[in-house]
Amino acid sequence: MVETVRAYGRSDARGLGRQGLSERVLEAMRQTKRHLFIPGRSCSIAYADMPVSIGHGQTISQPYIVALMTELAEVAPDHVVLEIGTGSGYQAAILAQLARKVCTIEIVPPLAEVATKTLRALAYDNVSVRLGDGFAGWPECGPFDAIVVTAALGEVPPPLIEQLKVGGRLVMPVGAAYSIQQLTVVEKTAPDKTTARAVALVRFVPFTRSKN
Numbered sequence: 201m202v203e204t205v206r207a208y209g210r211s212d213a214r215g216l217g218r219q220g221l222s223e224r225v226l227e228a229m230r231q232t233k234r235h236l237f238i239p240g241r242s243c244s245i246a247y248a249d250m251p252v253s254i255g256h257g258q259t260i261s262q263p264y265i266v267a268l269m270t271e272l273a274e275v276a277p278d279h280v281v282l283e284i285g286t287g288s289g290y291q292a293a294i295l296a297q298l299a300r301k302v303c304t305i306e307i308v309p310p311l312a313e314v315a316t317k318t319l320r321a322l323a324y325d326n327v328s329v330r331l332g333d334g335f336a337g338w339p340e341c342g343p344f345d346a347i348v349v350t351a352a353l354g355e356v357p358p359p360l361i362e363q364l365k366v367g368g369r370l371v372m373p374v375g376a377a378y379s380i381q382q383l384t385v386v387e388k389t390a391p392d393k394t395t396a397r398a399v400a401l402v403r404f405v406p407f408t409r410s411k412n
Contacts, residue, residue, distance in 0.1 A: 284334035
């Protein structure tokens with residue numbers, strides 16, 4: 201995914217701080233070895249100010265976007281979080297350091313397999329990976345205090361709103377595929393009521409649906 205918001209390299213954590221991100225998120229970013237989540241595990245590529253290809257037409261987002269989406273989700277230590285679009289597992293690893301439990305869904309089988317192995321090898325024991333279409337969410341794992349969607353769609357999937365707790369937040373890029381989208385925060389203020397606000401212009405890969 202190609203984002204239009206400035207990112208930072210691993211050695212530029214102070215730059216993230218200047219962007220108004222919390223110390224909890226900054227520390228999670230510092231503690232996560234990003235190079236272990238990309239093919240080839242190249243440090244020079246992993247910590248560059250850009251997204252990185254992980255194969256199958258997918259990417260690992262640039263660090264600032266990962267940090268920004270995590271910050272916007274307002275994850276607390278007792279939270280259960282849903283992520284749609286596991287990819288390499290990097291965003292899930294960040295969330296795992298901030299939440300009690302992370303449930304993450306990936307539709308591309310090879311990516312789901314590699315992410316599961318990586319997260320298990322790095323002892324992220326509070327992360328569960330599921331292979332499937334994330335549009336329907338993961339009801340058995342919820343309800344969720346926060347939901348992070350790492351692919352773009354023209355609308356927020358209704359099942360995700362249903363699985364979000366009152367008071368919870370959903371963060372995702374909303375807009376057409378292969379175009380500029382709005383990074384959007386949806387807050388559930390009542391069982392049948394939400395509010396939404398656009399935060400930044402971004403460009404993410406499309407939300408992939410199952411053909412069945």
